[in-house]
Structures are given as structure tokens and as C-alpha cells.
Amino acid sequence: MQKSVLRVAPALFSFLLLxxxxxxxxxxxxxxxxxxxAGKTNVLEAGADLxxxxxxxxxxxxYLDGFHFYNGDTKAQMEAHHYCTKINEDLTQCIIYDGNTDKAKIMGVEYIVSEKLFKTLPAEERKLWHSHVYEVKSGELIAPGLPDVxxxxxxxxxxxxxxxxxxTWHTDQDLALPMGHPLIMMGFTKDGMLDPTMLKERDERFKVSSEEKRKNRADIPTPAIQPGANAWQQGEIRQLKIDNTAQGGHHHSSPNR
Structure with missing residues (x-):
């Protein structure tokens, strides 16, 4: 028997997100x-906010909550809290925090494109991008607070x-300040990669079950992953490094191939 899915009107869907x-x-x-x-700072902030x-x-x-790992090191994992806005139907941009309280630190950014746009990217550019198929189908990626439908x-x-x-800020390494250079992150693609303790602790905090979400999402079609994405799986790892030999001693980021 085919599972019926209630379609949420776009206006209502946006309202629910808010x-x-x-x-x-x-x-x-x-x-x-x-x-x-200081008290003066608090007053200035209150005025600016108003x-x-x-x-x-x-x-x-x-709001999306999921997990990343450093490209080239699948064991270096962390939870990532994404706060996003859709620029249009094919492009979304997110600010990533290491928590969801008023003390959360901005860890970085993520840009999300549709399959249609991804297909337009040059072959070398695609190696910087990761797919979301497994994150969705496994239940690892959640939208905290949204009704199941x-x-x-x-x-x-x-x-x-x-x-x-x-x-841009590697707080998973206990860095109290945003030291070091930006690093490229990837998403998980199969069972057994993500630390199960990390997943269990996340589920407990949000009072959700990743396994139940996996079952609930079984009816979501599984698209083929486009060539070039998740390039680390083929040994094509792209990462940033600092070039200290640049003329004049200036620091430049360059692909580490």
C-alpha cells in the first residue's frame, strides 16, 4: 500500500519554518x-536591535541540524547547526553554528544548490561539493521543531x-578563538561513518529518533548522485592550505591536491 503524504501549502510551510x-x-x-x-555595551546593543x-x-x-567531517579526515567529526535562507528554488545559503544558544559560535557557511545547478558546475568545482542523499535518507539530518509532515x-x-x-572556526578542536584557516567539510555517505555516540547524544537533546526518521523517509525517492560530488571517495581530496612562500610574506589559501 502506497504511503500517502500530506502536501503542505507553500505559505503554510514557510509559516511553520518561522x-x-x-x-x-x-x-x-x-x-x-x-x-x-559592560552595561554600556548592553544598552548600545538594545538600541541597535530596536x-x-x-x-x-x-x-x-x-534550521537544520546535521554533521560534518573535515575533507580528508573522516574521523574528525562535529555537529553543525545550520540557519538558512532560500535565495530562490535552486540556491540556499546557511550560517553554521556550533550550538543553538545565545553563546553559540559561528563555525562557517554552507551553500546548497539543486541538482539542476550542480550539473552546470565545472568538473573541478564539483569536487568541493557533497551530496545530501544519505544525510536525508538515514535520518541524520533533521529540522528541529518542525512537525513530521x-x-x-x-x-x-x-x-x-x-x-x-x-x-572558519574549529571549535571541535577546543579553539577558543577563530584561529587557523578555513577548511572544506564533507557530509557522510554511508552507515558506520558517523560516531554513534555523537548521533545518540544529538537525538537525546532534541528528543528525536534518527532510526524512526529513516523509516519515515523510506518513501522519499533516492536520486542518483551526480558525477564529481563526494570526490574524497575516489581519493580526490581538496583542502585549503596556507602558502607561506607567497611574495611579500602574505598568506594565501590554495587548493591542497
């Missing part, structure tokens, strides 16, 4: 040095997309 909760349960990985905020326009931030209306529909949209991710 109302979704499921946050404020994951503290930052690090406590950074620095003096406590008076200044923050249109781009107001569009961050989608709305989350299911969102995952139907994400299953065929591709992400390009850079982490």
Missing part, C-alpha cells in the same frame, strides 16, 4: 576569552541537493 522551535538545547563547544559585556534594519538576518528562517516535505526537497561547506 514558528519552529527545537533550539536552545546545545551549548557552544568553547568559552572564549574576553571581559564580560533601531537597525536586519533584513538579511530575518530571512534565516530554516513539514519536515518530511523539506527533506524531499533537500535529498537531491548538494552542499559546499567551509568551517
Amino acid at each position: 514558528l519552529s522551535c527545537g533550539g536552545d538545547n546545545t551549548s557552544s563547544n568553547v568559552q572564549s576569552p574576553g571581559a564580560e559585556k 533601531l537597525q534594519d536586519k533584513t538579511p538576518l530575518s530571512k534565516l528562517n530554516m 513539514a519536515e518530511h516535505e523539506l527533506m524531499e526537497e533537500l535529498v537531491s541537493t548538494y552542499g559546499k561547506t567551509f568551517h
